[in-house]
Amino acid sequence: MGVGQTTIMTILGYLRLIEIGDIIDVALLTYIIYKSMALLRKSSAIQVAKAIIILVATLWLSYQLNLNVLYFILGKAMELGLLAIVIVFQPEIRRFLEQIGSNDFGGFWGPKEIPISDVENSIQQTVQAFTDFSKERVGALIVFERKMPIDAVLETGTMVESTVSSELVKNIFYPNAPLHDGAMVIRNGKIVAISCVLPLSRNTNLSQELGMRHRSGIGMSEQSDAIVAIVSEETGAISVASDGRLKRHLSPDTLQRMLKNELIPGEKPLRKMPKYIFSRKGTRDE
DSSP states (O other): OOHHHHHHHHHHHHHHTOOHHHHHHHHHHHHHHHHHHHHHHTSTTHHHHHHHHHHHHHHHHHHHTTOHHHHHHHHHHHHTHHHHHHHHTHHHHHHHHHHHHSTTGGGTTOOOOOOHHHHHHHHHHHHHHHHHHHHHTOOEEEEEEOSSOOHHHHTTSEEEEEEOOHHHHHHHHSTTOTTOSSEEEEETTEEEEEEEOOOOOOOTTSOTTBOHHHHHHHHHHHHSSOEEEEEOTTTOOEEEEETTEEEEEEOHHHHHHHHHHHHSTTOOOOOOOOSBOOOSTTOOBO
């Protein structure tokens, strides 16, 4: 029997030892690692993750090279590492657990039935309102909820149940309107809350140009899978926040394409946008 045949027989012997439970075990572990890495990649915590990897590698090298003092210090530091990781990655861990608890986690149970006509109407009416807001420099902030529920945000505002229309959106956001402050939340093509308070972004690298409205939009997209559409009160610029990224100075047509690509199943996705796009230096956007 040749070497190649021996190797094949050895591999087949190992394969016979694999049971269904082993396959499920490895598949679940792989999925958890993948989702964890995806969440880290979308946040500023990736820099901390790199630092932890460097520390672990240094600890291993110090052991191999018999650097006893360095190994002792790093070993003691790593004993508190688990608690430090929980504290540092608290937002990411919370988001991951919220995805597990959501009904549509990973699409495992199949896609949820969404009234596409309502979603299309909400997009069209939003674009119409944002076109006028941009011309008149009226600030606006609209959150489109996707798979991850954002009930905690809804509780900060006024609950409503209404079909989206451009006139209604404009009446809500025009200055001096009773509920123009805060964000509007749209779920499955329907307005479900207005005047909501959004979490601010924790990213310390944001441009100083960005005001509270943009920082809230980015923060909402960091802590959920929602798409946030924004109009600057200062410049009239239209922006969209998604996955902690912000794309600014969009035309109404681009806004409509982006919302359709993100909110309507089967739409061809746009090219992934860079993490932050800034222009027109010296102008502060609210």
